[in-house]
Each structure stands twice: as structure tokens, then as C-alpha cells.
Amino acid sequence: MADRSRRAVLLGGAAAAGVGAVAAVGMDAFAAGRASDARAAAEAAAVSGNGPRTIPFHGEHQAGIEMVPQAHQSLVSLSLKPDTDRDTIRRLLITLTDDAARLTRGTYALADSEPELALVPARLTVTFGFGRGLVDRVAPGAAPAWLSDLPAFPIDRLHQWWNGGDLVLQIAADDPLTVAHAQRMLLKDSRTATTVKWVQTGFRRAYGSERPTRTTRNLLGQVDGTVNTIPGTDDFAGVVWRGATENPAWLAGGTGFVVRRIEMLLDKWDRLDRTGREQSVGRRMDSGAPLTGRRETDEPDFAATSPSGFPVIAEFAHIRRARTDDPRQRVFRRAYNYDLAPEVGQTSNSGMVFTSYQHDVTAQFLPIQRRLAEVDLLNEWTVPIGSAVFAIPPGCAEGGHIGETLFT
Amino acid sequence: MADRSRRAVLLGGAAAAGVGAVAAVGMDAFAAGRASDARAAAEAAAVSGNGPRTIPFHGEHQAGIEMVPQAHQSLVSLSLKPDTDRDTIRRLLITLTDDAARLTRGTYALADSEPELALVPARLTVTFGFGRGLVDRVAPGAAPAWLSDLPAFPIDRLHQWWNGGDLVLQIAADDPLTVAHAQRMLLKDSRTATTVKWVQTGFRRAYGSERPTRTTRNLLGQVDGTVNTIPGTDDFAGVVWRGATENPAWLAGGTGFVVRRIEMLLDKWDRLDRTGREQSVGRRMDSGAPLTGRRETDEPDFAATSPSGFPVIAEFAHIRRARTDDPRQRVFRRAYNYDLAPEVGQTSNSGMVFTSYQHDVTAQFLPIQRRLAEVDLLNEWTVPIGSAVFAIPPGCAEGGHIGETLFT
Numbered sequence: 001m002a003d004r005s006r007r008a009v010l011l012g013g014a015a016a017a018g019v020g021a022v023a024a025v026g027m028d029a030f031a032a033g034r035a036s037d038a039r040a041a042a043e044a045a046a047v048s049g050n051g052p053r054t055i056p057f058h059g060e061h062q063a064g065i066e067m068v069p070q071a072h073q074s075l076v077s078l079s080l081k082p083d084t085d086r087d088t089i090r091r092l093l094i095t096l097t098d099d100a101a102r103l104t105r106g107t108y109a110l111a112d113s114e115p116e117l118a119l120v121p122a123r124l125t126v127t128f129g130f131g132r133g134l135v136d137r138v139a140p141g142a143a144p145a146w147l148s149d150l151p152a153f154p155i156d157r158l159h160q161w162w163n164g165g166d167l168v169l170q171i172a173a174d175d176p177l178t179v180a181h182a183q184r185m186l187l188k189d190s191r192t193a194t195t196v197k198w199v200q201t202g203f204r205r206a207y208g209s210e211r212p213t214r215t216t217r218n219l220l221g222q223v224d225g226t227v228n229t230i231p232g233t234d235d236f237a238g239v240v241w242r243g244a245t246e247n248p249a250w251l252a253g254g255t256g257f258v259v260r261r262i263e264m265l266l267d268k269w270d271r272l273d274r275t276g277r278e279q280s281v282g283r284r285m286d287s288g289a290p291l292t293g294r295r296e297t298d299e300p301d302f303a304a305t306s307p308s309g310f311p312v313i314a315e316f317a318h319i320r321r322a323r324t325d326d327p328r329q330r331v332f333r334r335a336y337n338y339d340l341a342p343e344v345g346q347t348s349n350s351g352m353v354f355t356s357y358q359h360d361v362t363a364q365f366l367p368i369q370r371r372l373a374e375v376d377l378l379n380e381w382t383v384p385i386g387s388a389v390f391a392i393p394p395g396c397a398e399g400g401h402i403g404e405t406l407f408t
Numbered sequence: 409m410a411d412r413s414r415r416a417v418l419l420g421g422a423a424a425a426g427v428g429a430v431a432a433v434g435m436d437a438f439a440a441g442r443a444s445d446a447r448a449a450a451e452a453a454a455v456s457g458n459g460p461r462t463i464p465f466h467g468e469h470q471a472g473i474e475m476v477p478q479a480h481q482s483l484v485s486l487s488l489k490p491d492t493d494r495d496t497i498r499r500l501l502i503t504l505t506d507d508a509a510r511l512t513r514g515t516y517a518l519a520d521s522e523p524e525l526a527l528v529p530a531r532l533t534v535t536f537g538f539g540r541g542l543v544d545r546v547a548p549g550a551a552p553a554w555l556s557d558l559p560a561f562p563i564d565r566l567h568q569w570w571n572g573g574d575l576v577l578q579i580a581a582d583d584p585l586t587v588a589h590a591q592r593m594l595l596k597d598s599r600t601a602t603t604v605k606w607v608q609t610g611f612r613r614a615y616g617s618e619r620p621t622r623t624t625r626n627l628l629g630q631v632d633g634t635v636n637t638i639p640g641t642d643d644f645a646g647v648v649w650r651g652a653t654e655n656p657a658w659l660a661g662g663t664g665f666v667v668r669r670i671e672m673l674l675d676k677w678d679r680l681d682r683t684g685r686e687q688s689v690g691r692r693m694d695s696g697a698p699l700t701g702r703r704e705t706d707e708p709d710f711a712a713t714s715p716s717g718f719p720v721i722a723e724f725a726h727i728r729r730a731r732t733d734d735p736r737q738r739v740f741r742r743a744y745n746y747d748l749a750p751e752v753g754q755t756s757n758s759g760m761v762f763t764s765y766q767h768d769v770t771a772q773f774l775p776i777q778r779r780l781a782e783v784d785l786l787n788e789w790t791v792p793i794g795s796a797v798f799a800i801p802p803g804c805a806e807g808g809h810i811g812e813t814l815f816t
Contacts, residue, residue: 114629199749221522341607
């Protein structure tokens with residue numbers, strides 16, 4: 001809670017005073033530990049809006065995780081071509097690292113044929129994750145045990161199209177044209193060694209629409225992500241970043257990355273009234289407060305009962321099933337909405353690109369997911385249709401490249 | 409040019425001084441002729457960013473046209489069900505008008521099951537257009553002559569999927585979640601009377617990324633839309649809005665709406681060097697200046713020749729083919745980018761949702777399109793894959809409904 005208050009002062013308070021952009025810059029740079037960058041970016045933001053803001057690419061951890069999420073994101077999953085060998089993978093990573101470092105600074109990549117599209121970084125980040133296939137091809141035996149497909153859950157209706165991949169690029173910025181350009185540049189430099197497996201784009205509230213630290217709503221209308229560890233805190237580091245003593249050593253400073261594509265059955269959700277929705281989630285639809293509380297951040301009282309003796313928060317309510325007293329079972333989630341053209345006869349083709357970051361997928365993510373898959377009222381209206389797990393290697397210094405620790 | 413300077417003062421100058429949001433609010437309200445709204449919105453924007461900004465729904469003309477375009481847009485084309493009769497269409501329009509009036513104010517629609525998603529208008533507009541099918545069903549003989557499919561052009565590779573429709577909704581806002589929610593609400597209220605024909609979503613630079621009046625670049629990297637009539641000017645009114653004496657009378661205060669889905673062959677475009685690109689367009693890639701000038705807004709000198717006697721702007725360059733000395737052959741264009749997941753083996757699935765507004769499609773749009781279809785170097789890298797024409801009826805007052813003049 002202290003962390004939350006500190007964040008509120010850093011961001012919410014300043015935003016309420018009308019200088020949200022500057023405060024948010026401060027937060028990003030704070031998370032990355034670069035005060036001078038914060039000052040320069042804040043000055044640029046004050047003059048020109050959000051376009052010139054940058055997030056440092058180099059560092060102990062990769063960028064794009066410990067920060068207030070950008071408004072737009074594209075996840076690009078690539079399959080290595082059969083003849084792409086270890087050396088080719090290394091050259092690929094060197095090239096893509098160089099592209100990402102330049103683009104995230106707001107400068108164009110080498111051989112960028114539309115260089116002017118690169119000049120609005122808008123907090124662009126590019127984050128790399130490795131699938132089991134890539135790790136096995138570079139360094140057999142080096143994959144952590146959790147780096148493989150998740151076990152099948154009875155609720156899953158996975159389409160092969162949306163699963164897996166050898167290399168994932170998480171490309172995110174507050175400007176959709178910036179994301180589109182960066183994606184194209186990175187794909188052009190990947191095409192000799194890879195093919196595209198899937199691309200999942202998503203959006204959140206636009207920059208400037210709301211206070212950047214406000215918990216956003218998903219397309220169910222639900223306040224989503226209240227219980228989440230907070231970037232810039234020791235708690236966050238403990239949940240997300242892999243320590244120096246964890247095995248394998250090449251992943252120290254990295255993390256585990258789970259991608260779940262979750263379809264929302266909005267036409268069915270429509271037939272549920274407001275009370276039914278609140279019972280399913282265990283929170284009020286208006287405020288996001290638990291049914292036993294008044295404010296979004298109030299702790300749910302799972303023991304509370306109604307006058308007739310039933311639990312106020314139902315046994316199968318989402319927040320009860322998601323919650324645990326085991327402090328290890330926590331993840332950092334970062335979810336985006338998708339909303340595609342409806343199929344014939346439907347009024348929606350919508351859902352969520354759920355992603356979570358945790359240093360150990362088996363110990364942290366799986367138990368939560370198992371509980372939710374077993375009984376969670378929300379399962380009636382949400383269907384997992386894609387699933388993938390990646391290892392996110394640590395960041396690199398200037399002159400290095402992402403993934404270099406895997407090659408040593 | 410005087411208009412352009414005036415716009416520069418109104419917007420560019422103020423934006424450079426760091427109050428872009430406020431200036432842009434002033435512009436929107438200026439276009440709609442509501443000074444008090446401008447003040448209220450500007451105050452809201454100064455405190456809370458872009459989320460609370462609203463564009464008035466009611467008025468002589470429909471909203472969503474005479475304004476600085478929003479960052480996100482969804483065009484939804486609907487087909488009337490076979491048994492949807494005149495009275496049902498009228499009830500549909502009354503319902504959708506009410507939804508649109510509420511949502512664009514930042515309040516929820518009646519029966520909105522996710523009302524909290526409606527509270528961030530972010531300059532939301534909903535604009536209605538009627539296809540030939542709707543007009544014929546409501547008032548046979550009332551359609552203007554130009555309200556039908558465009559003639560076939562040799563460059564077209566139209567997919568039936570992306571063509572036509574009986575009723576189009578142009579839903580646009582600076583926030584993608586706002587667009588998604590409004591679209592869903594409007595589709596829910598349309599589903600008894602219509603089916604979805606197509607949905608085309610698109611994006612421009614995010615709000616706050618650039619000065620709002622800056623000419624944006626498309627995914628070819630091209631400065632696109634330099635020559636465009638300017639909202640808020642008499643010139644704009646002459647190009648776009650139908651006069652009181654034009655036939656049919658029910659369209660007075662409305663306009664004609666052309667939608668063209670244009671695929672960009674980015675993989676092929678990549679193989680063209682910078683000089684080749686500049687020759688194709690007739691403008692410099694960096695500044696957007698004509699090849700005979702220095703600044704974007706310089707008038708091209710089509711008579712200029714190189715020392716060896718060739719024209720500096722090639723005979724088949726896009727800007728030469730698009731240009732005319734006939735003052736009637738002008739339109740207001742409002743283009744959005746699309747960038748979908750690449751097909752297998754490709755690195756892009758990208759292009760533009762081109763839309764133009766003109767009071768007479770035959771007299772204004774067709775001659776330009778014919779010249780471009782005949783010979784335009786850019787045709788090598790762009791392919792029309794969808795086409796539709798709609799009549800945009802005038803706006804309505806509170807208590808009225810969009811399309812009411814068609815029913816009298």
C-alpha cells in the first residue's frame with residue numbers, strides 16, 4: 001500500500017494538477033533510473049506533447065515491462081526457418097537489437113526506407129522473447145523447465161494459428177503509426193531467417209485520455225488489473241525479474257512471458273444483468289470495488305456473509321478464484337484489448353491479449369491459471385483461443401545485443 | 409493560401425507555444441460555431457487531457473467531417489435485412505441518432521450495458537451515410553444520380569467483401585476504446601434490422617504526437633494530403649456541403665462520401681530507391697515539398713525542366729495527375745492507415761482507408777480518379793481493393809433524427 005501511495009503522489013497527484021505528461025515521463029525514467037533523461041524528456045513533452053518521449057533501450061532489464069503500458073501494442077511471433085542456424089540467429093539478434101535501439105530513440109534504423117516515420121518515438125519499446133525452439137537451436141539444454149507450451153486446460157479452445165513461436169517481439173508505443181513502422185522495419189530485417197507465425201495487436205486507453213495510473217477497463221466493462229504489482233517497486237522486482245542465482249544463468253535479469261489470447265463472448269455477456277456481472281467478478285461494475293468494500297483498492301473480505309448467510313463474494317467469483325495467500329503466486333499483468341471486424345451474423349469479434357511477466361512461470365502463473373480454469377464464473381464469457389510462453393532475456397548495454405548471454 | 413495562414417495562426421502558432429490541446433479544441437468548436445463549448449472544452453482539456461473533449465452532435469451538418477481528424481476511426485457498413493421496411497428504418501435511425509447524441513457527449517446510451525466505457529468521449533463523432541439500397545427502400549427516386557457503385561477502373565482489384573453497403577457509420581475518436589465501445593453499442597441497436605457487411609478500422613498519428621494540423625504521412629512514408637480544403641473556411645463549404653438549391657432537396661446540408669480501400673504493396677515499394685519514390689510522387693520524401701520547391705506548401709511548377717530538357721515533375725507523377733485547373737474538381741480527403749497481420753510469407757498487409765467528401769461525386773471525384781487510374785506512377789504500388797459510395801444526409805437538431813429529411 002505504501003508503494004501505491006508513492007505512485008499516487010508521483011503520478012496521480014501531478015496529473016490532477018494538469019501536468020500529466022511531465023509526471024508520467026518522470027515515472028518512466030524513474031523506473032529506468034535515469035534522472036537526466038527524465039528532465040530532457042519532460043522538457044520535450046512540455047513543448048511538443050507525447051511524440052518525442054523516449055524510453056531508454058539499454059539497461060539491466062529489457063524495456064517495455066517495468067513501466068506504465070503504452071496505448072498500442074503489437075506482438076509479433078516468428079518461426080525460425082528450417083535452415084536458420086545458430087550463427088544466423090546471432091546475426092539476426094544483433095541486427096534487430098540495433099534496429100530497436102535506434103527506433104526507440106526516435107532515430108531511423110539502418111536501411112530504413114521510410115526514415116521520417118521513425119521520428120515520433122512516443123515511448124516506443126521493443127522487447128524480445130525466446131521460444132523453446134530458438135533456445136534449443138542456439139544452446140540445447142539451456143531452456144528453463146517452464147519454457148514450453150502450457151498444459152492443456154479444460155476451458156481452452158486453442159487455435160493452432162495463435163499458439164507458440166520461436167521469437168516474439170513486443171512492440172509498443174503511444175502512437176499506432178509508430179508501432180506500425182517499427183514492426184515493418186523489424187520484420188524486413190527478420191525475413192531471411194524467419195516467417196511470421198502470428199501478429200496480435202491491441203489497444204488500451206489513448207495517452208491523455210485518463211490518468212496514466214488509472215486501472216483501465218476491458219471490453220466487458222470491467223475494471224481490470226486492480227491487483228497488480230507496481231513498476232518501480234522492490235515488490236515488482238521480486239515478482240518479475242530473475243535473480244542472479246536462478247538457473248539457467250543466462251536468464252538472470254530476464255523474466256518469463258505468457259501470452260494468452262482470450263476471446264470475449266460479448267453477445268452472451270449482454271444477456272447477463274448488472275447484478276449477475278458483479279457476482280461473476282466479485283467487484284462492482286461502476287467503481288471496481290470488491291462487493292464487500294467501497295473503493296477499488298479496498299481489500300476484499302472473503303469471509304463476509306449476507307444476512308441470509310451466503311458469502312457476499314461468491315465461491316466461484318473471479319476475484320476469489322484468482323486470489324491466493326501464497327506470496328509466490330503473483331504475476332505482473334499487462335493486458336490489451338482487441339476488437340476486430342465481426343464475423344457474419346455477429347456483433348463482436350473482441351477480446352483481450354493477456355500477457356503476464358513472472359520469473360518462474362510454473363511456480364507463479366500456473367497455480368493461478370489452474371484455479372481459474374477449474375471454476376471461475378467468468379469462464380462462461382471468456383474463451384482462451386491462443387497460448388504461448390517465451391523467455392525474456394536480460395537487457396544489454398550499448399554495443400551488446402539482446403540474447404548475448406545465451407551464446408556464451 | 410490566406411486560409412492556410414489563418415489556420416496556421418489558429419492552430420500551429422498556439423501549438424508551438426505548448427497549448428496545442430486548447431487550440432485544437434478551439435478549432436473544433438470554431439468549425440461547429442460554438443464559442444462557449446470551445447471554452448468549456450478547453451478548460452476541461454487543460455485539466456484532464458484529451459479524454460473529456462467533445463464535438464457537438466447536433467447542427468446544420470453532421471459532425472465528423474469539418475474538423476481535424478481524430479486518431480482512430482472505424483467505418484461500419486451495414487446491409488438492410490430483406491424484411492426491414494421503411495418504418496423499421498426510421499425507427500432504427502431514431503434509435504441510432506439518440507445513441508450517437510448521447511455517446512458523443514460522453515454519456516451512455518439507453519440500454520448501454522457497459523455505461524462506464526462511454527465516459528471518455530475523446531472527440532467522438534458518429535456520422536451516418538446512406539447507400540443506394542437504403543434510399544431506394546425509403547423513398548424510391550430520391551437518390552442523387554451519383555449514388556451508386558463507381559464505374560470500374562482498370563486499376564481496381566475489388567473484393568466483393570469490401571464493397572458497398574446500405575448504411576455506413578463513421579465512428580471516430582482519439583481513443584480506440586471509445587471507438588470500440590461506440591461501435592458495439594450502435595451495432596447492438598442495429599442488429600434486428602441489419603447485418604454487418606464490412607468494418608474498416610484505421611489510424612492516424614495519436615493525439616499529442618504531432619501538431620494536429622501537420623499533414624500526416626501514410627505507410628509509404630509519403631507526406632499525404634498537402635492539397636486539401638481546410639475545415640472552417642468558405643472554400644471547404646463550397647467543396648463539401650450541398651447547397652439549398654441542389655437536387656434532391658433532402659440532401660441539402662449533406663454531402664457525398666466515397667470510401668476506397670487501397671492496399672499498399674510495401675514489399676514492392678521497398679525495392680524502389682528514394683529518387684524513384686520522389687519521381688513517382690512528384691514530391692520530396694523528407695519535406696513533402698514539390699520537386700520544384702523547398703517547402704511542403706510551395707506551389708509545384710509543372711513547367712520547370714531540368715538542364716537536359718526533361719520536366720522536373722514527371723509527366724506521370726502523382727501530383728501532376730491529381731492536379732487540375734478546374735476549380736470544381738476538388739474534394740476533402742480524410743485518410744486512415746490500416747496495418748493488419750501479414751499473410752503467410754509476406755511482411756505487410758497494409759494500406760489506406762481513403763475517404764473523400766464532396767457535394768457531387770460525379771463532378772468532383774470522378775474526373776480526378778479517372779486521371780489517376782489512367783496513368784499515375786503510384787499505381788504500381790497501390791491497389792484499390794474496396795469501393796463504396798454513400799450520401800451523407802444533413803445534421804439534425806435536438807429532438808430530430810439523422811435522415812429525417814428523407815422521410816418527409
